Amino acid sequence: MIGVDWGTTSLRAYRIGATGAPEARIDRPGGILTVPEGGFPAALREAIGPWLADGETKVLLCGMVGSRQGWVEAPYLPCPAGPAEIAAATSPIPFEGAEIRLVPGLTTRDSAGIPDVMRGEETKLVALAESVGTALACLPGTHSKWAHLEGGRVTGFATHMTGETFAALSQHTILARTSTDGPDMPEAFARGVDRASQPGGLLHHLFGARSLHLMGALAQDETRSFLSGLLIGHEIAAAAEGIRHVHLAGAEGLAGLYAAALAQRGITVTRHDPDLVAAGLRHIGRSLQWI
Amino acid sequence: MIGVDWGTTSLRAYRIGATGAPEARIDRPGGILTVPEGGFPAALREAIGPWLADGETKVLLCGMVGSRQGWVEAPYLPCPAGPAEIAAATSPIPFEGAEIRLVPGLTTRDSAGIPDVMRGEETKLVALAESVGTALACLPGTHSKWAHLEGGRVTGFATHMTGETFAALSQHTILARTSTDGPDMPEAFARGVDRASQPGGLLHHLFGARSLHLMGALAQDETRSFLSGLLIGHEIAAAAEGIRHVHLAGAEGLAGLYAAALAQRGITVTRHDPDLVAAGLRHIGRSLQWI
The missing domain is CATH 3.30.420.310 (2-keto-3-deoxy-galactonokinase, C-terminal domain)
Incomplete structure (x- = not known):
């Protein structure tokens, strides 16, 4: 399979073999903000075309490519969510020559009922959740994410601007x-x-x-x-x-x-x-x- | 006497008679940022010259005119401070034909010892302090000031940005x-x-x-x-x-x-x-x- 993290300012693609190990990686500056209207299929083909020609048929996209400014807007999936819930909530995107699915963002509500959202970080967090058990994880940044992890799933989170x-x-x-x-x-x-x-x-x-x-x-x-x-x-x-x-x-x-x-x-x-x-x-x- | 509130973006002058009542008022856009280097005496004379010619000899200045960007930098006076302490801490400015004094800003320290400062608001606050007894006063704005007033003096304050x-x-x-x-x-x-x-x-x-x-x-x-x-x-x-x-x-x-x-x-x-x-x-x- 091919995994693609397509964000605002860059595109990273991974070719992942049957054992799960990444076999190759592409890093490009072509973030979603550089893609002209209707240009997502061509931009993706330009990035991963050689791997598709080499027989890959499954492509999983995550990141801001699933936002309102991206290719297709993927809805937010409520927490708790782990790989199984996220996989079941992926959206198909029509594309000639491969099956493409889009990872949803996550949403949660705090104790006062106010919603929070993430898009892109959920994919990092399921990787962390797999290895750390019950824990609080922090992904610092422009919009820092603090996530509660349990049993391989994200059970809730808070964003700090x-x-x-x-x-x-x-x-x-x-x-x-x-x-x-x-x-x-x-x-x-x-x-x-x-x-x-x-x-x-x-x-x-x-x-x-x-x-x-x-x-x-x-x-x-x-x-x-x-x-x-x-x-x-x-x-x-x-x-x-x-x-x-x-x-x-x-x-x-x-x-x-x-x-x-x-x-x-x-x-x-x-x-x-x-x-x-x-x-x-x-x-x-x-x-x-x-x- | 003449009182002048000379701030960053405007100049307000008041002619105050023996009874204490303002007898006339001038409002001008000429804030301290518009005054060229060395130009403060001329700018003041332009604003209040007619009152000086009419016999006024005392001029009290407050506001950002006493900051590092102003005419002369007036030091900050520690709280508690009321009209008597502020009057005693005014700085003279040499000026031909009138006695000019500059109101100091105020400084305080919070319970952790961190300093705070105000410049201009102290003059408003001594007016409030005169009438409200022991009170908490708020002057909202770009840098909101919350001041504790007691016995006609400002006993401490906190700025919120x-x-x-x-x-x-x-x-x-x-x-x-x-x-x-x-x-x-x-x-x-x-x-x-x-x-x-x-x-x-x-x-x-x-x-x-x-x-x-x-x-x-x-x-x-x-x-x-x-x-x-x-x-x-x-x-x-x-x-x-x-x-x-x-x-x-x-x-x-x-x-x-x-x-x-x-x-x-x-x-x-x-x-x-x-x-x-x-x-x-x-x-x-x-x-x-x-x-």
């Missing part, structure tokens, strides 16, 4: 004046994490990044890391309340910051390779009896 | 796609305020504005008001914890939103005319024995 909030605040508020780009400053980051556990609320703590600088207690090149620690600290305080251990899968730099902040709050961490999509596609493909 | 955070998030995140300009939607605003009192944290609640819309539970023209209610709700939850009554002074539209959110949380409100600067300048001028 931390990365995007950091970008907006550090570039488009008074903090931009002092949020110069530069190397991470671990001590300033730790001060931000520490500040997040104090009273006053996030909106007050944000102004502290300004007033600390005005009063000479935070250097210009420290503001950005302080703000990062403040936001990640607030995220962790809310997402991991009462939790002692977190499974963390993310790109090296960002996952390193989360690991440091979690450790600072006394939470132990297991780090995972962030490249989980191939394994997740394989699990779902197995439930489809494609391998 | 709510207005600026709203602007950055509604214009520079995924929420911008659905945060269309338009009339305030009171029901969506109230849902945002309500959401702020639920668990999950602000960074999670922000994503809810997106997922509610995706799931068809928040209309496109409601997102902006929901976000506004969410942020103001979080601000109030942190700033007015355990408080039953708030004195509110702000521009009509914004103060109306705060009054609604406070009422929704069971906090009673006294609204004040936001035009408090003339009264504050008069109180400080009286302590200087200028009137």
Whole structure:
């Protein structure tokens, strides 16, 4: 089978053999935003045509290709969901020469009944869920996902808009004046994490990044890391309340910051390779009896 | 005496007679950002020259004119501070033909020792403090100020970066796609305020504005008001914890939103005319024995 993670800015395809091991991999910049209207079949054929010509007949797609901006909008599947539920909810897409199915996103509701959604992360999470038992997993990022995993399934999750909030605040508020780009400053980051556990609320703590600088207690090149620690600290305080251990899968730099902040709050961490999509596609493909 | 509130985008001057009543008022767009280097004496003379020619000899300045970007940087005065302490901390500015003094900003530290600052609002607050006794006052805005008032003095305060955070998030995140300009939607605003009192944290609640819309539970023209209610709700939850009554002074539209959110949380409100600067300048001028 072929598994494809087709996101906003890139396309990654994996050729997965009968044993489940990825045999080949393609990485391309052609994210869904670069595909012209009606151009998805041709774009996919351009990417994986040689594998189709070589006899592959099953293609499983996940990621933003299933969003309103993508090829076909795949509905969100309610939690709890594992490979079997996700496989049963995949949508067929007509395509000449191969059977294509689209992985659904997941949805859940929090204790107040407010919905949450993910698309793409569900495929990573089923790979994690297979190996970690009952656990809380964190996929940090623009929209960080915190998921409860149990029995190989995602039982619920919460999204925190931390990365995007950091970008907006550090570039488009008074903090931009002092949020110069530069190397991470671990001590300033730790001060931000520490500040997040104090009273006053996030909106007050944000102004502290300004007033600390005005009063000479935070250097210009420290503001950005302080703000990062403040936001990640607030995220962790809310997402991991009462939790002692977190499974963390993310790109090296960002996952390193989360690991440091979690450790600072006394939470132990297991780090995972962030490249989980191939394994997740394989699990779902197995439930489809494609391998 | 003459009192001048010289801010970033405007200049307001008041001619205050011996009885303390403002006898005349000037409103000009010439904020400090429009003044060329070295141009402050000429700009002031252009604004209030006729009053000086008519015999006024004392000029009290407040606002961002005392910031690093202004005429002269006035240091911050620690709380508690009322008209007497502020008058004693005013800085003289050399000026031909009149005695000019600059009102200092205020500074305080919260229970964790983190500094906070204000500049300009102290003059409004001493006017409020004179009339309200022991109270919590809120001046909503880009950087909302919550001040404890007692015995005519500001005893401490906290800044919440709510207005600026709203602007950055509604214009520079995924929420911008659905945060269309338009009339305030009171029901969506109230849902945002309500959401702020639920668990999950602000960074999670922000994503809810997106997922509610995706799931068809928040209309496109409601997102902006929901976000506004969410942020103001979080601000109030942190700033007015355990408080039953708030004195509110702000521009009509914004103060109306705060009054609604406070009422929704069971906090009673006294609204004040936001035009408090003339009264504050008069109180400080009286302590200087200028009137």
